[in-house]
Amino acid sequence: MADLRICLEQGLTQAETGWNMGSFGAIAEFHHVAGEAPPTPLAPLAQVTQRGGVRIDRLEGVRPVAYEALSPRSHRWSQAVALCLPEQEARMTQRQVLTDLGPDSAALRPQDQDAILFDMGLAQYQVDFCIRTADAELLAVLRAQVGRSLFEPGNPAMAAILKAHPHRVALTRIGRVEVFQKIGGPDTGGVSPKGPHTHVLPKLLRAKRTHSANAPIPEGWVPCAGFHPANPVIGPMGEDKPFDPATFAAFQGLLAAWGPIEYTGVKSAVAAALAAGQMPDGMPEPATRLGRAALRNALRQWRRQHGSSALLDQWAARFDAAGTAGDEEDDAPGH
Numbered sequence: 508m509a510d511l512r513i514c515l516e517q518g519l520t521q522a523e524t525g526w527n528m529g530s531f532g533a534i535a536e537f538h539h540v541a542g543e544a545p546p547t548p549l550a551p552l553a554q555v556t557q558r559g560g561v562r563i564d565r566l567e568g569v570r571p572v573a574y575e576a577l578s579p580r581s582h583r584w585s586q587a588v589a590l591c592l593p594e595q596e597a598r599m600t601q602r603q604v605l606t607d608l609g610p611d612s613a614a615l616r617p618q619d620q621d622a623i624l625f626d627m628g629l630a631q632y633q634v635d636f637c638i639r640t641a642d643a644e645l646l647a648v649l650r651a652q653v654g655r656s657l658f659e660p661g662n663p664a665m666a667a668i669l670k671a672h673p674h675r676v677a678l679t680r681i682g683r684v685e686v687f688q689k690i691g692g693p694d695t696g697g698v699s700p701k702g703p704h705t706h707v708l709p710k711l712l713r714a715k716r717t718h719s720a721n722a723p724i725p726e727g728w729v730p731c732a733g734f735h736p737a738n739p740v741i742g743p744m745g746e747d748k749p750f751d752p753a754t755f756a757a758f759q760g761l762l763a764a765w766g767p768i769e770y771t772g773v774k775s776a777v778a779a780a781l782a783a784g785q786m787p788d789g790m791p792e793p794a795t796r797l798g799r800a801a802l803r804n805a806l807r808q809w810r811r812q813h814g815s816s817a818l819l820d821q822w823a824a825r826f827d828a829a830g831t832a833g834d835e836e837d838d839a840p841g842h
Contacts (some may be wrong), residue, residue: 515734518736519548519552521736521737522539522545523743526732528561530634530716532631532708532709532713533629534705535685535705537559537560539743550562552566558686558688559685559687561683561685563681569590572588572767573587574723574766575766575801576800577800582740583741584807585735587734588733588735590730590734593728593729597679597717598680599678600635602626602628605649605657607625607650609623611676615685619639619674623639624638627707628657629707631717632715634677634678636677636678645667645673648663672690674687675705684703688702690705720796723767736761737751739754755811767797770797771801773801774801777801777802777822787825803827806822
């Protein structure tokens with residue numbers, strides 16, 4: 508069995524490993540930007556750059572869940588490890604209005620510990636999604652709107668936030684992610700900046716879901732953080748890269764230790780059938796989303812490992828030609 512602490516410590520020293528904390532609709536991501544100075548380690552399970560940082564405060568009772576997801580592009584797949592807590596232990600405050608939390612004494616950097624932390628009031632189950640600022644003008648606006656929803660008609664706070672670009676801080680029962688960069692929008696050309704960034708999507712927030720349906724989180728557990736080890740076919744900025752056997756093997760080890768048995772079982776069966784030269788007719792299509800993803804990813808990974816063949820093309824034509832609506836998720840840099 509893989510050791511979670513060692514795995515996290517190693518991941519925090521690897522530039523291509525990404526991190527996130529949040530919910531389905533409000534998430535903060537930390538990524539190292541290639542070519543910049545390496546992150547500064549703050550503790551065995553923390554690091555910070557000039558763009559943001561991450562800290563893992565708790566491992567007791569944490570259940571890692573490793574999984575792979577389908578990419579809309581048939582030569583790729585994404586991968587992640589969710590760090591989960593039992594549902595009741597994962598619960599945060601779920602505040603529904605803007606709330607002044609006072610100085611952020613637990614901030615990653617000493618220079619941020621006197622700045623004022625505000626819970627945005629997004630009412631998400633496993634994350635208190637916050638902003639932090641020492642800007643006097645923004646503080647005046649925010650303090651005048653404490654107790655109101657940011658989405659209430661006529662509330663000037665959200666416009667002030669988008670203009671001032673305060674730090675964003677995602678707090679969970681496992682730790683925190685901080686983002687120092689600008690909020691993606693008109694001031695960033697309509698795209699998220701490279702490296703650490705945040706997404707707050709009101710339409711998804713209304714769904715009140717803790718995670719994507721593509722993440723196979725066990726019943727009764729909630730993902731409070733996630734990390735994304737280097738992907739063997741996708742580069743840090745979401746670009747294609749040549750297949751990396753060592754990176755592939757490293758994640759397969761995590762998948763064997765922490766992945767869903769249904770998923771790893773289907774993948775093993777497909778690999779055994781291909782190795783034996785069996786035709787696809789003898790393989791029934793799995794009835795579940797997870798099983799279908801396992802079958803299709805097994806075919807993609809076999810092609811990247813062993814190259815194309817007439818037999819593999821027949822399997823792909825049957826199971827991975829047009830795709831299955833709803834089973835894929837968008838690729839994300841570093842995932």
